[in-house]
Amino acid sequence: SQQGEEDPQALSIQEGENATMNCSYKTSINNLQWYRQNSGRGLVHLILIRSNEREKHSGRLRVTLDTSKKSSSLLITASRAADTASYFCATTRNDYKLSFGAGTTVTVRA
């Protein structure tokens, strides 16, 4: 299976702190995407990084990709209470279906 696996499983931080979560996968990929899921809601796309890219930024989000280590990280800077959610990485290969990890649950304390 080439599913991503995130760590940590859960993360609790103070508002204003940075949150970092990691994702590892097993086989070569086409791209890697990060999604957010608020409790009971759908998946909101955050950022897509292609296999030939190493780093991408979007607002307070920074994603890195290391294809040699088959890993990615998502950094959320200056966290806010509204960032409380589960975060999932998902990879695609040439078949384009998304293979999701188990997710990291982030709690931002006010």
Place this chain on the structure above:
Amino acid sequence: EPEVTQTPSHQVTQMGQEVILRCVPISNHLYFYWYRQILGQKVEFLVSFYNNEISEKSEIFDDQFSVERPDGSNFTLKIRSTKLEDSAMYFCASDDQRGSQPQHFGDGTRLSIL
């Protein structure tokens, strides 16, 4: 911003009954997907659909499942004879350029089988 919409938000059905979950993908998108998430578990791929036919399906997508794009806007998932283990959140997704653009998800349908 265009959205993927799913109805109903919650469906309760007796075991053995047929259920149809509905999705309206983003209008200019060409590729459509169904995923499911059993409570507390990973999101799992079920099926992808393009040009009015299934592109790929997972092991989960057995003969009890079918998909259809009946009218050019709706994309439906039918479960013919539901089982208890079909209880899950079902998500529809679409994209317009497979592999290079993100898949956009709906808010899901929570399916509860009694």
